[in-house]
Amino acid sequence: xxxxxxxxxxxxxxxxxxxxxxxxxxxxxxxxxxxxxxxxxxxxxxxxxxxxxxxxxxxxxxxxxxxxxxxxxxxxxxxxxxxxxxxxxxxxxxxxxxxxxxxxxxxxxxxxxxxxxxxxxxxxxxxxxxxxxxxxxxxxxxxxxxxxxxxxxxxxxxxxxxxxxxxxxxxxxxxxxxxxxxxxxxxxxxxxxxxxxxxxxxxxxxxxxxxxxxxxxxxxxxxxxxxxxxxxxxxxxxxxxxxxxxxxxxxxxxxxxxxxxxxxxxxxxxxxxxxxxxxxxxxxxxxxxxxxxxxxxxxxxxxxxxxxxxxxxxxxxxxxxxxxxxxxxxxxxxxxxxxxxxxxxxxxxxxxxxxxxxxxxxxxxxxxxxxxxxxxxxxxxxxxxxxxxxxxxxxxxxxxxxxxxxxxxxxxxxxxxxxxxxxxxxxxxxxxxxxxxxxxxxxxxxxxxxxxxxxxxxxxxxxxxxxxxxxxxxxxxxxxxxxxxxxxxx
Amino acid sequence: xxxxxxxxxxxxxxxxxxxxxxxxxxxxxxxxxxxxxxxxxxxxxxxxxxxxxxxxxxxxxxxxxxxxxxxxxxxxxxxxxxxxxxxxxxxxxxxxxxxxxxxxxxxxxxxxxxxxxxxxxxxxxxxxxxxxxxxxxxxxxxxxxxxxxxxxxxxxxxxxxxxxxxxxxxxxxxxxxxxxxxxxxxxxxxxxxxxxxxxxxxxxxxxxxxxxxxxxxxxxxxxxxxxxxxxxxxxxxxxxxxxxxxxxxxxxxxxxxxxxxxxxxxxxxxxxxxxxxxxxxxxxxxxxxxxxxxxxxxxxxxxxxxxxxxxxxxxxxxxxxxxxxxxxxxxxxxxxxxxxxxxxxxxxxxxxxxxxxxxxxxxxxxxxxxxxxxxxxxxxxxxxxxxxxxxxxxxxxxxxxxxxxxxxxxxxxxxxxxxxxxxxx
Ligand SMILES: Cc1cc2nc3c(=O)[nH]c(=O)nc-3n(C[C@H](O)[C@H](O)[C@H](O)COP(=O)(O)OP(=O)(O)OC[C@H]3O[C@@H](n4cnc5c(N)ncnc54)[C@H](O)[C@@H]3O)c2cc1C
Ligand SMILES: Cc1cc2nc3c(=O)[nH]c(=O)nc-3n(C[C@H](O)[C@H](O)[C@H](O)COP(=O)(O)OP(=O)(O)OC[C@H]3O[C@@H](n4cnc5c(N)ncnc54)[C@H](O)[C@@H]3O)c2cc1C
Numbered sequence: 001x002x003x004x005x006x007x008x009x010x011x012x013x014x015x016x017x018x019x020x021x022x023x024x025x026x027x028x029x030x031x032x033x034x035x036x037x038x039x040x041x042x043x044x045x046x047x048x049x050x051x052x053x054x055x056x057x058x059x060x061x062x063x064x065x066x067x068x069x070x071x072x073x074x075x076x077x078x079x080x081x082x083x084x085x086x087x088x089x090x091x092x093x094x095x096x097x098x099x100x101x102x103x104x105x106x107x108x109x110x111x112x113x114x115x116x117x118x119x120x121x122x123x124x125x126x127x128x129x130x131x132x133x134x135x136x137x138x139x140x141x142x143x144x145x146x147x148x149x150x151x152x153x154x155x156x157x158x159x160x161x162x163x164x165x166x167x168x169x170x171x172x173x174x175x176x177x178x179x180x181x182x183x184x185x186x187x188x189x190x191x192x193x194x195x196x197x198x199x200x201x202x203x204x205x206x207x208x209x210x211x212x213x214x215x216x217x218x219x220x221x222x223x224x225x226x227x228x229x230x231x232x233x234x235x236x237x238x239x240x241x242x243x244x245x246x247x248x249x250x251x252x253x254x255x256x257x258x259x260x261x262x263x264x265x266x267x268x269x270x271x272x273x274x275x276x277x278x279x280x281x282x283x284x285x286x287x288x289x290x291x292x293x294x295x296x297x298x299x300x301x302x303x304x305x306x307x308x309x310x311x312x313x314x315x316x317x318x319x320x321x322x323x324x325x326x327x328x329x330x331x332x333x334x335x336x337x338x339x340x341x342x343x344x345x346x347x348x349x350x351x352x353x354x355x356x357x358x359x360x361x362x363x364x365x366x367x368x369x370x371x372x373x374x375x376x377x378x379x380x381x382x383x384x385x386x387x388x389x390x391x392x393x394x395x396x397x398x399x400x401x402x403x404x405x406x407x408x409x410x411x412x413x414x415x416x417x418x419x420x421x422x423x424x425x426x427x428x429x430x431x432x433x434x435x436x437x438x439x440x441x442x443x444x445x446x447x448x449x450x451x452x453x454x455x456x457x458x459x460x461x462x463x464x465x466x467x468x469x470x471x472x473x474x475x476x477x478x479x480x481x482x483x484x485x486x487x488x489x490x
Numbered sequence: 491x492x493x494x495x496x497x498x499x500x501x502x503x504x505x506x507x508x509x510x511x512x513x514x515x516x517x518x519x520x521x522x523x524x525x526x527x528x529x530x531x532x533x534x535x536x537x538x539x540x541x542x543x544x545x546x547x548x549x550x551x552x553x554x555x556x557x558x559x560x561x562x563x564x565x566x567x568x569x570x571x572x573x574x575x576x577x578x579x580x581x582x583x584x585x586x587x588x589x590x591x592x593x594x595x596x597x598x599x600x601x602x603x604x605x606x607x608x609x610x611x612x613x614x615x616x617x618x619x620x621x622x623x624x625x626x627x628x629x630x631x632x633x634x635x636x637x638x639x640x641x642x643x644x645x646x647x648x649x650x651x652x653x654x655x656x657x658x659x660x661x662x663x664x665x666x667x668x669x670x671x672x673x674x675x676x677x678x679x680x681x682x683x684x685x686x687x688x689x690x691x692x693x694x695x696x697x698x699x700x701x702x703x704x705x706x707x708x709x710x711x712x713x714x715x716x717x718x719x720x721x722x723x724x725x726x727x728x729x730x731x732x733x734x735x736x737x738x739x740x741x742x743x744x745x746x747x748x749x750x751x752x753x754x755x756x757x758x759x760x761x762x763x764x765x766x767x768x769x770x771x772x773x774x775x776x777x778x779x780x781x782x783x784x785x786x787x788x789x790x791x792x793x794x795x796x797x798x799x800x801x802x803x804x805x806x807x808x809x810x811x812x813x814x815x816x817x818x819x820x821x822x823x824x825x826x827x828x829x830x831x832x833x834x835x836x837x838x839x840x841x842x843x844x845x846x847x848x849x850x851x852x853x854x855x856x857x858x859x860x861x862x863x864x865x866x867x868x869x870x871x872x873x874x875x876x877x878x879x880x881x882x883x884x885x886x887x888x889x890x891x892x893x894x895x896x897x898x899x900x901x902x903x904x905x906x907x908x909x910x911x912x913x914x915x
Contacts, residue, residue, distance in 0.1 A: 387594040394590035439612040464624035468711035479667030
């Protein structure tokens with residue numbers, strides 16, 4: 001019998017798993033996809049928000065500001081790239097300038113500090129590529145950037161090192177309530193008996209809550225689309241540049257990533273299908289128009305890829321983080337829309353408190369490992385370090401992804417690490433192989449080969465992103481026979 | 491730190507020809523660096539024939555063409571490092587390379603020739619809406635899977651773009667028993683060589699849909715189909731013409747881009763149109779002593795021209811090493827009407843290496859017949875009638891040294907004027 005089953009391996013579920021792995025309890029995390037960070041946690045703006053935007057008094061506001069403060073130490077401990085480069089909210093007309101004052105007030109109430117409004121000259125000196133009409137901006141130096149899937153993966157790796165079990169490719173299909181603090185969580189991979197269930201299922205948290213007979217709420221997907229530019233334009237803006245926000249969203253940003261690209265997006269459109277992460281022509285139009293308002297000269301010829309993410313918007317329009325009053329031992333962590341990434345470390349602490357209040361005995365482990373296994377990023381090293389690494393392990397001398405300078409050693413490591421990669425995209429998220437300007441054209445056959453070797457699999461079994469997404473469909477000459485048969489029939 | 495007289499980065503046809511030519515003209519201490527485990531570059535996966543008509547006057551396959559150069563390279567004894575990737579190049583010709591056998595190498599060269607080839611454009615670069623499932627490949631990646639690894643990346647295929655690699659793969663897939671449903675090309679003309687349209691599509695009844703593009707990719711895990719639509723004269727899709735085609739694979743053959751990461755590290759000036767370095771009459775870049783040739787300079791459709799250009803670069807490098815500095819009095823070469831680009835972009839007429847100079851260029855659009863004008867600021871140098879002009883087929887013009895030298899001209903312009911159509915209004 002497990003003490004806890006966490007459902008959903010996004011940044012929320014993995015933060016909770018890692019936090020709870022400090023204690024002497026048995027935890028299993030179940031995830032329907034083939035890897036962690038396959039949901040909203042891999043497709044968002046990746047901004048560690050300062051916290052000026054959320055309505056004062058909401059969970060969003062409190063947990064945002066608290067989460068923001070936890071980031072530097074957390075990322076340091078887990079060796080996750082994080083930059084506190086600051087955020088700017090830009091006003092281009094009088095009305096927006098007035099709105100900045102409101103935002104400043106809200107920010108102060110939320111406890112964001114420092115926070116100030118800067119004038120035109122200072123703004124344009126900071127960001128020379130901005131729209132010349134930009135008049136003023138709210139300057140929030142505590143805004144930061146993180147790689148959201150790398151953080152999620154790091155949390156999962158470290159949780160796994162500290163004993164959390166991961167069930168991947170295991171969608172929860174039903175939850176049987178066998179009594180107070182006693183559940184049977186059902187998945188096609190098998191069932192797990194547990195005392196507590198933590199529902200961190202993102203877009204599907206409403207359905208999970210319903211399965212257990214806990215409080216009902218609804219989650220509506222709200223899509224945001226993005227375009228990413230080639231790294232050569234990485235200096236276009238230095239800070240996350242927001243337009244003055246509207247009621248429904250923070251608007252379309254022009255923003256650096258922690259890895260040195262620039263993106264524009266997201267737009268904000270309610271949709272019905274929780275699986276619909278397609279990018280549409282109208283959406284691309286919309287974000288280009290939005291992006292141009294902030295930075296008129298976007299290098300549109302140098303877009304390297306597009307993607308879309310879905311916000312999990314609850315009908316309360318706030319995070320829903322609470323022990324169920326109807327079902328003892330069931331804890332909802334739903335409606336985690338933006339700023340959910342920023343809030344995750346604070347949400348994890350809050351969930352720990354909820355468990356303690358519910359009576360779970362939390363004793364600290366003596367042998368908790370705070371760091372994940374050392375990760376080498378060849379592209380970031382100097383010549384001396386590179387020389388030494390290749391001497392220790394010659395696979396560091398074999399560059400597999402030429403755009404991002406990722407070596408064979410790093411790819412093998414990604415597969416062998418705790419909660420290791422099993423697909424081309426999983427390798428990509430862990431190493432950046434295939435994320436550069438050629439988008440895997442050069443390295444995907446080579447990554448496939450390494451996966452084949454490491455997993456002892458057949459090349460035909462290797463997938464892009466889990467079941468049904470096989471890269472190859474057959475061996476050469478194989479179709480010739482079936483084709484011949486068909487022709488005879490005709 | 492290792493020192494070398496001449497380092498060549500990239501062992502495709504460009505690197506091979508440049509190395510051999512440099513050796514023949516007196517360079518002694520040459521090192522050729524190739525990141526792959528064998529020489530020959532992209533030719534090794536081009537198992538079709540059609541290589542060498544100009545250079546050898548016979549039709550060879552890609553590997554056969556490469557082999558002739560590889561043999562010669564071995565015979566004349568040029569040092570080669572395989573499985574070694576250059577990861578850094580500086581303006582003063584310091585090179586850092588890595589390999590699993592030799593570790594990290596630091597090399598100082600007197601002269602360098604860049605022959606890194608090109609890469610394929612990808613989906614994002616052209617922004618196709620829809621999902622991001624498995625089953626979207628660039629044509630070259632698919633070619634590698636089929637011809638080198640022996641696997642089929644798909645069974646029912648739609649090809650976007652009529653670049654040569656896509657056309658070649660249409661035939662290859664068909665011969666393997668896969669079904670190529672169509673080739674959609676956004677332009678009103680094809681982007682491949684005429685011979686490839688005939689031999690790879692028409693001979694196999696594969697429809698070429700001109701003025702068509704893919705507007706949506708369907709399928710969450712693996713491609714399940716694409717929506718294609720006709721485009722208007724501004725290349726915008728016409729919604730009423732959209733139709734769904736089921737397929738498990740979308741191949742992209744939407745163009746190639748010179749691979750110039752290293753050139754940029756060395757602060758070499760890049761031509762915005764070609765995407766490759768600006769070069770002079772001896773294929774030298776804006777950094778003296780660093781030369782470039784082949785697809786890294788501009789994308790070639792015929793390997794024969796790569797060889798020609800690379801021989802020039804090999805000799806140019808030797809020329810530089812023997813301290814024959816050009817006068818650096820450059821004629822600026824520029825494209826005029828209906829010419830997209832001209833290579834080389836700069837000519838030091840007094841220091842042209844032969845009695846003649848080749849100019850490679852591409853037109854902006856197809857024309858049945860046109861007159862090519864070559865003018866300096868002083869007036870017409872030469873005019874020439876050309877037939878069957880296509881942007882996909884490179885135009886090669888030779889000017890005699892005496893047409894350019896001793897004339898004190900500063901500019902040279904190449905332009906096309908279409909003939910036989912009424913431009914009167
Ligand atoms: C466009 C956009 C921009 C954003 N920008 C920011 C930002 O800049 N800063 C910020 O702080 N936040 C931002 N957010 C919000 C942030 O991304 C989310 O709050 C956060 O990623 C939510 O993480 P999660 O773990 O709750 O959800 P998810 O990452 O979606 O994880 C939920 C997991 O549950 C799994 N699951 C679902 N159903 C089941 C089942 N039945 N059985 C097993 N597993 C299941 C899913 O597969 C998924 O992996 C943005 C969001 C969007 C969409
Ligand atoms: C699919 C296809 C079909 C073609 N069909 C024909 C045809 O039918 N007839 C014809 O005449 N021509 C054809 N061509 C054109 C011709 O093959 C190319 O123009 C020619 O190969 C270009 O030569 P290259 O040496 O410049 O580049 P490549 O052949 O690409 O060689 C570049 C080499 O540099 C190496 N390299 C790159 N970067 C580094 C680095 N940093 N360190 C070390 N090494 C590096 C690469 O590994 C590669 O081996 C075809 C081309 C393709 C792609």
